Amino acid sequence: MNNNRRKIFDQVSDMEKQIGELYEQLGDLKNKLGELLEENHRLAMENHHLREHFGEAEEKEEDNTHKKKRSDSSPKEGYDNLARLYEEGFHICNFEFGSPRQEDCIFCLDFFNKTS
Secondary structure, three states, X not given: OHHHHHHHHHHHHHHXXXXXXXXXXXXXXXXXHHHHHHHHHHHHHHHHHHHHHHHHHHHHHHHHXXXXXXXXXXHHHHHHHHHHHHHOOEXXXXXXXXXXXXXXXXHHHHHHHHHO
């Protein structure tokens, strides 16, 4: 009888350990989910900002089309658009084009040096 009680106690201890491990895994998953939700929100806001930005640019372009044909646009206009994007905090280099920029990027700056 004493052996049987010990077996039950061991089983309960094992279950308690498994529950603790599952609880820890659940906490990790919850943290990862929170990070993913934050990243998703950040990307949605960035996407919205870029859509607004390019929507405004398209509206300006449509206004300008009445004045001149699109094929007449100068390379300086494209350069100015890229410079404006860079100043607004986005990469213009081919490695991370359009992604948010936290600090100066040597590849983006190299583009400006080549075009000068």
